[in-house]
Amino acid sequence: MAFSSIVFEGIIGSSFESDIAIDDIKYYNGICPPSRTCDFEASDCSWKQEAVLDDFDWVRGKASEVPSGSLYNDHTTGTPAGNVLFANTTSERAPGDQALIYSPSYDATEEGDCMTFWYHIHNDPNEGYLAVWESINGALYGPYWTSTVGVTSNDWQFASVTLKSNATFQVVLQAVVGVTTAADMLVDDITFEYGACAPPGFCDFESDYCYWTNTRTGDNFDWTLSSGATPSVTTGPSKDHTLSSSSGHYVFIETSTLVAGDKAWLISEFSPPSDGCFTFWYHMYGAGVGELNVYLIDGVNGNMALEWSESGNHGDRWVKGQVSTSNLNPYQIAIEATYGANYTGDIAIDDTFITVDGLCNESGEWDCDFEDDWCGYTQAQDDTFDWTRLTGATSSLDTGPSIDHTTGTATGYYVFIETSSPRVPGDEARFMSTLIPTTYRQCFTFYYHMFGPTVETLNVLTRRNDSAPGDIGNVVWSSQGEKGDVWYPGSVVIAEQVAFQVVFQAYVGASFTGDIAIDDIRIYPGDCPATPTCDFENSLLCGYRQDTTDNFDWTYGSGDTPTSLTGPSVDVTYGTAYGHYMYIEASQPSSPGAKARLIGPHISTDTTLTVCWSLYFHMYGQDVGTLNILTQNADATSTIVTSLAGDQGNQWYSTAFEITSNGYEIVFEGVVGSGEEGDIAIDNVRMIEGSCGGLCLHRKVKQLMKNERRQFSKHVVDSKTYVRKVQMYFQYV
Template sequence: MYGSNVGALNVYVQTGAAIPSTPTWKRTGTQGTHWLMGQFSVNVKTPFNVVIEGVRGNGYRGDIAIDDVNITNGSCSAGTTVGPSSKPAADKCNFEASNLCGFSQDHSDKFDWSRTTGSTSSRGTGPSSDHTYGTRLGHYMYIETSSPRRPNDVARLNSFILTGPTSPTCLTFWYHMYGNSIGTLNVYVTRNGAKGSPIWQMSGNQGNSWNVAEVSIKTVSGSTPYQIVFEGIVGRTYLGDIAIDDFSVTAGSCSASVNCNFDSGLCSWRNDKTDKFDWTLNKGTTGSGGTGPTTDHTSGHGEYVFIEASSPRINGDNAQLISANIPASNTTCFHFYYHMYGTAVGTLRVWYKESGAYPVPIWEQAGSKGNAWQKGQITIPTSKRDFQIIVEGVRGSSWSGDIGLDDVSIDNATSCPMIPNTAKPTVTMSPPPSVITTTTWRQPPPTSALPTPMIGQFHFCTIL
């Protein structure tokens, strides 16, 4: 499912003469340039058909493909484990099982997490479907912030007991934080009853979408037991439901990387869900003459991302590309290449957002800069907390205003002058506070792998 106009891929389980009105599994929009894998359990006692439906999007760049379809007896595997655990084969959990894979409610908090399907009980907050299936049939965990809940009430959900880790280990989960009064989601590692400081934290409205988080778990010298604790804190009003889904703890370092040449997808970057349109992967020229790059910057025959200024875009529409979470550092330098060519080029702006704070503009260029890739560079402000980078493209006065971006990277260079030296921002207002990324930055080379809890080939598992 790759392209700027991808529609939907739906999978139905048909037990009667008619296809159900609601799919069992669903994905929409571009999912990157590589094959992805999906699975779900089929729990029926009568003969059934599996129906796979592709839905065209709003343009020709929307091809959808499937391969290696397999149906096997038994429920779908929970996945591999990470070292010895009190719950073998349960180091992944999509909350489809009613026993929550061994997760348990904390008894020292104010209220409990709830397991549900479909929407939560309040409009304007919470998911409309789970993340695993992408439909109203899948389950997830959430905190219900309606009455009798009050601001700052706390609910904690404890994982099953794990041990170690004595080698690099990555915690992955999906979260949904949508509403005008979202509080805070904290994640802790507890050992011997002590939880210390959060290893991950997010506050405020993150948009009406599921987002992925990756967090490296600190290694220890021995196989000591520990638990992952999800703590949801109620915001100001009932519009503050927070949800989680598709938990996993896997061996190996988290794979996200800010450094990316876009030849194999967006790496750990993602498009914001609350802006006007998206950055699009492209190879060669854009769809309009007299504007945009003709090749990428990396090799001359690879890919880059760009904003397409043609209709239906209008003056002032913005597209925001959001980085992974980046650990705090005293000396951090952001490097990138940009292409701004055309008679009506708008603005390219870079924002810095510290965890828990509003974004701040740190770099800006506007108008045509010639038909060539230009180098951009800016020092990231000193921070004691994790932060993210937001690259925003703003459409100009007409279609002749495509803007390209390529070869983004970050390092700890001690010398990092502003390039060009005229790139001082002209605005001070922050974009919507919902533009926050979901993963944690690590140093490995860029990867196009998109985090997904559905591991193994695309197959349907039956419970007989």
Template sequence: SGSVVVNSCSSTAEQLCNFVCDCSDCSDENQCGYLRGSAVLGTPFTCDFEDGDCGWQDVSTSTYRWVRGRANLAMWGMGPHSDHTVGTDLGWFLVTMSPPEKTMATAWLRSPEMHEAAATCEISAWYHLSWNCEGTQGLNQTEWPVLRLAVAHKDEVVGLWQSPKRSSEGWHQLVTYPGRITEQFQVIISLTQSPTCGAEVALDDIMFRNCGLPEVGQQVCGAQESHCRRGLCLAQHRFCDGTDDCGDNSDESVAQCKNFTRCSFDHDLCSWEAVAGPAVWSRNTSLNLGTSYGIPTRDHSNNSRAGFFLHVGSGSTAQAGGTAQLSSLTFQATNSCSLMLYCHLHGSATSNLRISYVTNSTKHLMRERTGDLGSCWVRERVDFNVTGPFKVLIEGVAGSRGTVAIDDLILSQGCVKEKDKPLVMLPSQAGASPCAADEVACDSGDCIAAELACDFADTCADGSDEKHCGTTTFESGAGGWHDVSVGRLRWGLQNVTEPDTFLTVFLCPGTFLSLQTGEGQMVGPAKARSPLLGPSGPACTMEMSYRIHSDPQGFLAISVTDHTTGTTQLAWQTQGHGSTAGGHVHVPLGERSRPFQVELLALVDLQGSASVSIDNVTFKQCYLDVVLPTAAELSCNFERDMCGWYQDLSSDFKWVRSTGQGQGSDHTTGSGYFMSVDPSVPWSHGQRAQLLTSRQKPASAPRCLSFWYRLTGPQIGTLTLKLRPERGEEVVLWTLRGTQGSIWHRGWATLPATGQQRYQVVFEVMQDGFLGDVGLDDLMQTAGPCGAELSCSFEAEACGLAATGKGIWQRQSNGTGTTAGPAADHTTGTAAGHYMVVNTGRVSLPAGHTAALTSQPYQPSVPAQCLAFWYQLSSGTPGSLRVFVEQIRVRRKILSVSTMEGSNWHRSQVTVQPDGDWQVVFEAEGAGGEHGYIAVDDLHVSDGTCPEPASCDFEQDTCGWSSPLDPRLHSLAWGWKSGITLAKYPSPEQDHTLGTRNGHYMHFDTSVLGARGTSALLESAPLPAATDSCLRFWYHMDIPEHLSSGELRVTLHSAAGQRTVWSVAGHRSRGWQGAVVPVQSPSEFQISFEITTRRWPMEGTVALDDIMYSSSVGCHFSSESPMKENPSGSFVAEVVLSLLLALVIVALVAAGGWYCLKQRGLASRTEVEGNSPQGFDNITFRD
């Protein structure tokens, strides 16, 4: 943080870090646990950790400590995969590290000293808590890892907030209100892990809002205001309310408040009486009650753990659901009696506090609070206008695992005790409910299970279980919506009868839910929540009419809180426009588990003419089992809509229906719509994006689902097709990981019969990073199973390959397999990847016995097809692998191998010219060895003849050239595309092979090199030892010379190590340039093209095309003299030019002949994409 200026105007120590800018550049508010502002977020008094640690210090006493760090893609799954500020792996945060094993430990973090927090102060931050617990199902609250935020003030550390138990990781927001703090204090954040849990937390975007004291200065007060001693004006109803609003406590002085009666419960219940009943208000302190979630962490009177308050819900006298009553003395009839109190409702969405007055045994409800208001004390005020003697009655009901508490009951001077003591009897408490604790009562008196209420389907015969569940016109009440605001704004019902009033510009006359002035002391948006809802189906939508009149700082929003995962997501938002706006909005909620709540948020300045109102709220198509007209429409080209497909809205990482935005065109028309996922979009928090159907009717027969997909970019993740039955585990039907180029490929999978079970179909993207995108288009469902799969990685299934013979071929991964096999598969290069393997040990496959693996019939669409696959044999005596092409029961052997150099995967390919349907047969024969195995992976059939090994023109596929997927290599992947210009992926406008924009080549955008990866690798399949071989290729560079710290080089990898055989510094080439490189290796090797840079960013592109590897024939050109530059990029023109030159210069005849031979070879390969799937093996291969 050396670049951060601190206290440029030499402010006094008391003026530093007090949330008030005293210096003109506000540098007195830097390095305070926050900076004067976040340039990224545009918010004041914020620490986003992008420019340093803001003064936070690790004060841990063990190896468990806090450091500033970034997401580590090599350690994917351990901690966050992005920061919260910028939403990528390039952003910074604070994170704990080095947790000790199997011991209780705490990592401590402390802020610099801060000064004078106002009563309105709000501290918020975002945290990402990860854990690895032994037997998590049985953990109790004390064993779960807990993140805490506390304030150290004077000689006491007061807890303000602690993390709830959550079932999901991801970024979550913490919000807490420390209250008025005098003099200096520090914020302390800690993470405690139990011996059974290893825990890690990341912390980001710490903000301090409304924490500065009001500015000193003489002001002219309004009619309803009075002066503080410091000169500023304060609303009269804020005097003597138990909170220091002035900042000098002059509004709460003894002289000022002598006529108010205040009970802090520090000594007793004063004149209040706790009524005996099934639940009773108990007087206690935070010190005695402990630190369980939901319990107040301090009282309100003293902001101390030792201060007293009344509570219900956590003591032995409390009973779940029982009503605790607190009664006042009897007061005289009045029109000027008011009660102020501070309430604390936390830990349960169903807790309830009611304030009423009682006359003649009749209860009159004045104010009600329901739900979880957070870990804070919230100010409430009730004015009583009663014509006869009355008592004030305060009732609390604690929901499951929740607590209701009250403190600082303040009665105004208009509350006068009745001297004649007339008898005011409290009404008798309602009898016990006829329903059990986990049931609710219908209006008819019947009982139903609690989870059936508000599930969008009538269970009660009279439909009363869905009566107060959010669908309402507000004419008969709030319809189940309840205000959970803690500040100076609140939601309430408002009746408008005049049809010409400005309120009815967008709403009909009647009753609305409107924004009103609240009694709370905080400054923030008003919030209203629905009851607990769900479960909901994928088509679930909330509709409502709204009206907002506000400046651009005002807003109205809808968010959804999922109590299962503990996540809250913004679903819809509209800003103020300086004028009146509104209309009818449809907000998709999607499929969600129970329970979830919808939240209305609004913030405007009610001092002027601003207002917000909503009306006519409905939930449509939300019942989980609703049958929609489009439910069975799995076939879809996305031109009009999404047919029967829906977003999974439970994640912020989403599929989007779009026309490309620089990613390329759709597959249907070239200018239409398709579904896409882009992990680089800001706020794409989440690792999984799902596109799913509603529940389908049981399927009695298999069907085939075909689709076109695109996986593009150097860091894109995995696309998976799944079947999710109503009961049982989901089944992976098809999956592919890593970039497949900016090209549409066809995939398909058989949807199996599901018996009597309903099911869903899901397309899922799991991201590996933030560079790339995924596209999906032209889905088609047809009757019957799919044919033979032209590309099979065995990640999802065996692709219809059938095993016969003595031994058994099985699909497995090294991590889960029962048979000895390769340590990693070829597709993913990890132990989790799958392959087909057979045990060739003499017990499983005796000498001379065979085990066969036979594909389904391939139906050729062109005269020649290329069959390619990868295989691996164990060391020792593995037996032999023979591969046959079978047609009309006639077999032709194409490979026979019994030994293999090294332990790498090897690639084999053969051109098949069938007369009709054909099959491939893999046959393993035992050799009598003690142990052994033979494995096969990544079977691929493409149209056209096979090129020579390591040779490729990239028109049909990438011929076995691939980029490693292992993030630990810190390497990014090359892309495969045509010359069609894409804004997101800059590259040459023409390939070299065809010289047109439709031709294909490999490319890499060097601007992405940096912290995410310092190199880009493109590797060949393993090649046999070479004594006099030759590598020829064409490359295209567009890198400014002043940024030429990067280079393109060719290296050879073998068991002996790595050797660079050719390199060129970054530059701007005039078109495609050729290179010739002699190749020699005494052992098996791989060829690698690598782009590296010593500094970044390095703007530019590199492309490769027409790689030709010739074994044992040597190079016809000197390696010192690369082939001439080809500015036009036209290979045909080059051949013509060579022939013309041959008439004059005899020495170039040989070169012209070579070009002609190459052109004939290229002509035999198919240029256009057909209906068969294209793609290339994006495979990790390392010595």
């Protein structure tokens, strides 16, 4: 076979307005794989009619050619000249007649691929329905999706379905004629995306509007998909909710050109008759903010009922909204935003989720504050001992909490492990949730307390329902060692393909001063929001992000840094070469004076509070430059809070500082020193409300305690030796 080259030739046009671009080039050996998208504009994309099993055919044609003409525009172009795929029903058809059409063959997908498409069924409740099947080796399986019968709509509707198969398969679209035989059933813009679909009703707006559409009638303007700040100052978000980043996306209304009475509607896909819960995050910041309303639209009679409403300025922050939905007919949700007083009235929405398995509940099935009982959580039967539910202080001095997290009092409840006798080092205790159904992505949050010089390890695991006997699950979150007499937030995103349990596992340390406690467990849909507290054990960095206006980036590292005689060799969280931290690499191409900035999540609260920030830093090497810690305001102005410079020796140190402000971001700025032996690292960043108080334990003493404790976690030694070393060090400093 002769070899050849593929050449892309671009030819300049008649003026400078003639740029041409290409992207995403792929090469395959053999014939091209079937297209994973089809808008039916140029062809039928190799979809084939059923020749035997059905009663009539699907037709590719212009929207204007659909016989009954109930919908005059296609979805792709929004014009009558655009092409669609429609079931050619006529008065000659009988109720129950069907038309089948087959996609090209697709490879097996055990995890599932997501098929999305737009469809229209004429607004006659006696009309038929559409369904999606799979064909595997000539046999039909399904249906995996069916349209809702009896819904009235004059517009395109969005649908998504996850398709799984252990063998090569085809997708089959089925149209079934109803009582009204001369009717419209149309499909357009079919897409196959790798991976399972998000749950019905979930949208983070990171790539598109998902199942939401801007209505074409009834309002005055549209919601806009955007990222970063809105065009107007002193209104709208500067970051999304999902990623807490200027690169993350949300939808909003831009009020600069609007007038009194203007409104925008965002309409969901249909939900079946059910009791449900609609949750979302909204941002209403600006002196001219109008109203944000949520309506329920009945799919049969079209009635529109107001279910939720907020108005006015809520500050520069994302706020969670929640609405119970209940209807005897299929229904849609409409989000309405109205113009307020002036251009400072931008309103934004992000991270929507619609469930249809029960009304909203202030406390979810797996949420627990332990105030009344264990909320269905149970003790493991194959561990060493049990967790204990308690109020007030634990029985041992200098360990454990004295108050719970929920109420902040000695009368509130939490659960903990008691590490005094008869417990011995290495004893294990576990408690676990009931079975949680298969999910797309859920955020699991909790508060933990690890105070005491011999605190060992706290793990969070997920145990799948298909796990083998004796398999206790996979660790998805972990923390080790003493953290101070403070409740800290913990969070982890969980996405399992089968039903699972969440498991809390704790180990006893070297002595009785190792109590570990848990409180305020919550599970909610979607990704976890960014958190200022971070141990950098996940590459998502808790929502911390690189500054795009500096000279270079911080590096996510573990073990030794590349350059000798500088940088850490272990992290703080685990004290091993496997734990992670963030650092700046001072060797080339970095040059003296170059700056790298790591920016934390936006800190915004109802009122201005004093908070305590703490972190560990490592500044070892003869050429170490400067570590600046700053606050950055919404207008990008920054203020240095504290600054550290020069070689501090080959060890981790801790520092803490207070900030009394609101509406800011913390910034860690590393400045390269005079040479390559100048790496700077940070780890275990934490933020708690209130003054620093006892957190400002002398940093060298605290590090000695940590180093000695790690030796205890690896080898059991005499606790008197530990105490004596710490006492001697106190005398020294």
